[in-house]
Amino acid sequence: xxxxxxxxxxxxxxxxxxxxxxxxxxxxxxxxxxxxxxxxxxxxxxxxxxxxxxxxxxxxxxxxxxxxxxxxxxxxxxxxxxxxxxxxxxxxxxxxxxxxxxxxxxxxxxxxxxxxxxxxxxxxxxxxxxxxxxxxxxxxxxxxxxxxxxxxxxxxx
Amino acid sequence: xxxxxxxxxxxxxxxxxxxxxxxxxxxxxxxxxxxxxxxxxxxxxxxxxxxxxxxxxxxxxxxxxxxxxxxxxxxxxxxxxxxxxxxxxxxxxxxxxxxxxxxxxxxxxxxxxxxxxxxxxxxxxxxxxxxxxxxxxxxxxxxxxxxxxxxxxxxxx
Amino acid sequence: xxxxxxxxxxxxxxxxxxxxxxxxxxxxxxxxxxxxxxxxxxxxxxxxxxxxxxxxxxxxxxxxxxxxxxxxxxxxx
Amino acid sequence: xxxxxxxxxxxxxxxxxxxxxxxxxxxxxxxxxxxxxxxxxxxxxxxxxxxxxxxxxxxxxxxxxxxxxxxxxxxxx
Numbered sequence: 001x002x003x004x005x006x007x008x009x010x011x012x013x014x015x016x017x018x019x020x021x022x023x024x025x026x027x028x029x030x031x032x033x034x035x036x037x038x039x040x041x042x043x044x045x046x047x048x049x050x051x052x053x054x055x056x057x058x059x060x061x062x063x064x065x066x067x068x069x070x071x072x073x074x075x076x077x078x079x080x081x082x083x084x085x086x087x088x089x090x091x092x093x094x095x096x097x098x099x100x101x102x103x104x105x106x107x108x109x110x111x112x113x114x115x116x117x118x119x120x121x122x123x124x125x126x127x128x129x130x131x132x133x134x135x136x137x138x139x140x141x142x143x144x145x146x147x148x149x150x151x152x153x154x155x156x157x
Numbered sequence: 158x159x160x161x162x163x164x165x166x167x168x169x170x171x172x173x174x175x176x177x178x179x180x181x182x183x184x185x186x187x188x189x190x191x192x193x194x195x196x197x198x199x200x201x202x203x204x205x206x207x208x209x210x211x212x213x214x215x216x217x218x219x220x221x222x223x224x225x226x227x228x229x230x231x232x233x234x235x236x237x238x239x240x241x242x243x244x245x246x247x248x249x250x251x252x253x254x255x256x257x258x259x260x261x262x263x264x265x266x267x268x269x270x271x272x273x274x275x276x277x278x279x280x281x282x283x284x285x286x287x288x289x290x291x292x293x294x295x296x297x298x299x300x301x302x303x304x305x306x307x308x309x310x311x312x313x314x
Numbered sequence: 315x316x317x318x319x320x321x322x323x324x325x326x327x328x329x330x331x332x333x334x335x336x337x338x339x340x341x342x343x344x345x346x347x348x349x350x351x352x353x354x355x356x357x358x359x360x361x362x363x364x365x366x367x368x369x370x371x372x373x374x375x376x377x378x379x380x381x382x383x384x385x386x387x388x389x390x391x
Numbered sequence: 392x393x394x395x396x397x398x399x400x401x402x403x404x405x406x407x408x409x410x411x412x413x414x415x416x417x418x419x420x421x422x423x424x425x426x427x428x429x430x431x432x433x434x435x436x437x438x439x440x441x442x443x444x445x446x447x448x449x450x451x452x453x454x455x456x457x458x459x460x461x462x463x464x465x466x467x468x
Contacts, residue, residue, distance in 0.1 A: 013170030027198030027248035033269075034191050035262060037468070041184030053468065054400045056460060059444035084468050091184040096468050105192060105277070109270050112190075116262060124441075125468040126400030138401040142467040194391070210391065211323045213383060216367035241391050253391050277390040281364075283323030284389045295324040299390040 001072065001080055003064045005055060007087040012036045012097035019081045024101055029078050033108035034099040035116045041091035043139070047132040053086045053095070054126040060084075067118045071100070074114070075107040082115065086125070096120075158229065158237055160221045162212060164244040169193045169254035176238045181258055186235050190265035191256040192273045198248035200296070204289040210243045210252070211283040217241075224275045228268040234259045239272065243282070253277075315343055315378040319352060322385035325361065329353075346372040348382055362387060392420055392455040396429060399462035402438065406430075423449040425459055439464060 002019060016034060041048055068080050083097040098116045102108040119125075120142065127139040159176060173191060198205055225237050240254040255273045259265040276282075277299065284296040320333040329352070338351060345365065349357040349372070357363070357372050364383045365374055376382065397410045406429070415428060422442065426434040426449070434440070434449050441460045442451055453459065 013174065017170065027196070029195065030197055031192055031194040034193075035188055035265075036191075037188040037262070038186065039184070040187055040260075054403075056397070056399055056441070056444070056462070059441060059460070062444055103197075105194070105270075105273060108192075109266065113262075113266050120262070120467040122465060123468055124399075124462070124465050126463065127466045128400070138404075138463070139466045140464070142465075211326075213320075213322055213364070213367070213385070216364060216383070219367055279388060280391055281322075281385070281388050282391040283386065285323070295327075295386070296389045297387075299388075 001065065001068050003061055003068060003082045005057075005061060005084045005086055007085070010083055010085045010094040010097065012083065012094045015081065015083050015097055016099045019079075019099070020101070023079055028103070029101040030103050031105050031108060032099055032101045033105065033112040034097065035112055036094055037096040037116070037120070039089055039091050039093045039095050043129060046129075048091065048129050049132045049134075050088060050090050050130040052088050052128040052130075054128065055084075055086045056124045060124045064115075064119065064123055067115055067123075071111040071114045075102070075111040076104065077102045077107050077111045080111065080115065082119070084119065084125075158222065158225050160218055160225060160239045162214075162218055162241045162243055164242070167240055167242045167251040167254065169240065169251045172238065172240050172254055173256045176236075176256070177258070180236055185260070186258040187260050188262050188265060189256055189258045190262065190269040191254065192269055193251055194253040194273070194277070196246055196248050196250045196252050200286060203286075205248065205286050206289045206291075207245060207247050207287040209245050209285040209287075211285065212241075212243050213281045217281045221272075221276065221280055224272055224280075228257070228271045231271070232259070232264040232268040233261065234264050234268045237268065237272065239276070241276065241282075315340070315376065317343075317348060317376060317378070318381045319348065320381065320383040322383065324386050325384055343376045344372065345370065345374045345376065345382065348376060349384065360386065392417070392453065394420075394425060394453060394455070395458045396425065397458065397460040399460065401463050402461055420453045421449065422447065422451045422453065422459065425453060426461065437463065 039051060064082055068082060078101045081099045085095045096119055098112050100108040100112040128136060129139055130136050196208060221239055225239060235258040238256045242252045253276055255269050257265040257269040286296055287293050315338050317336045319336050321329045326332050345363050346357050361384050363370055365380050392415050394413045396413050398406045403409050422440050423434050438461050440447055442457050
């Protein structure tokens with residue numbers, strides 16, 4: 001398992017390939033499910049020019065690792081990788097990558113979804129947006145995907 | 158939407174990036190869910206040295222496109238890409254890529270899973286395996302993930 | 315009636331050919347009739363059939379120019 | 392009792408600082424006591440708190456050397 005946070009531009013698919021080569025035994029996993037989230041140029045109806053993502057160094061990584069471990073305990077997963085961008089970023093920049101390897105794809109899908117739901121809804125990150133009008137404001141509520149972020153392990157059929 | 162089948166080695170993440178650049182408006186999608194399936198070096202307890210994947214040119218693409226369209230009708234998805242390898246391949250080769258873009262990740266997960274379930278269970282492909290003992294045999298039954306391949310659109314919670 | 319017949323996977327190996335042209339002089343020709351003509355046997359339930367790239371069954375009535383494919387159950391990608 | 396106090400996001404802006412050392416000479420010190428000391432106000436429910444990087448609440452009793460962080464509700468990655 002690898003979890004890392006970076007201020008540098010994220011190259012998510014290179015991270016997947018590099019980690020797979022370094023950590024996964026070749027020929028044993030059936031597949032990898034990944035989610036790559038990119039910064040949009042709008043939020044709640046406003047045009048967004050840039051975003052600054054704040055986090056709590058140490059705590060953020062620690063809590064993400066714990067959630068990855070929960071996923072690996074709950075589903076039959078071989079390995080998982082999480083990379084998260086912080087600091088200044090602009091629309092179209094990749095923000096987050098979650099990749100999960102398993103023998104059977106069902107487990108990868110469920111585990112990947114569980115981890116990204118946590119990251120998007122409950123992980124210690126704070127968004128500060130700069131609108132195209134030049135206004136800077138802290139986002140107060142994450143409005144995306146209400147209802148799917150429950151911090152509860154639930155197996156889907 | 159793009160569906161293609163190739164006898165060439167597949168570079169799945171390059172395909173995602175190239176298609177995203179060519180077909181997706183920048184800054185509008187929130188993320189992409191992908192599944193990349195790779196060839197394992199075992200199946201049903203036997204070591205596998207190589208595989209030849211047969212398909213029905215024309216029919217196979219046509220039916221995959223139809224299933225992608227079903228997914229795009231059922232979920233709020235912006236675009237999807239399917240690439241499938243056929244012909245001779247060896248363990249660790251990528252076989253299949255499904256990538257689904259959407260504004261909200263829930264839709265991408267559901268649609269991606271629907272499409273890959275179809276591909277793995279019902280699409281017109283036939284596997285011929287060569288074991289390490291040199292024995293060539295047509296696979297008669299796809300044993301992976303029984304029960305999740307139902308050709309029924311079902312929304313998960 | 316002129317038909318194009320195709321075979322895939324293990325069935326191609328068994329038939330010893332991947333495709334052929336078949337002409338049948340008969341008013342009404344079903345998929346079952348065609349199979350009888352190419353194999354001298356009734357169509358087993360384990361063989362799937364597609365006409366013009368759509369799944370169908372033994373009772374399907376063919377027309378001249380149809381492409382008919384016979385193949386074993388698919389084993390996925 | 393020596394404590395390290397950290398503030399994140401909008402709360403850092405409001406406090407005008409990202410971290411500080413706080414010493415309190417008192418037998419029993421809770422998170423609520425610490426917040427009172429740094430802000431001269433009761434701890435609002437909208438502010439979250441972590442002690443040594445684990446979430447906790449206002450009644451949590453602190454010990455010397457603890458790192459206490461105050462922040463607004465997280466808005467995700």
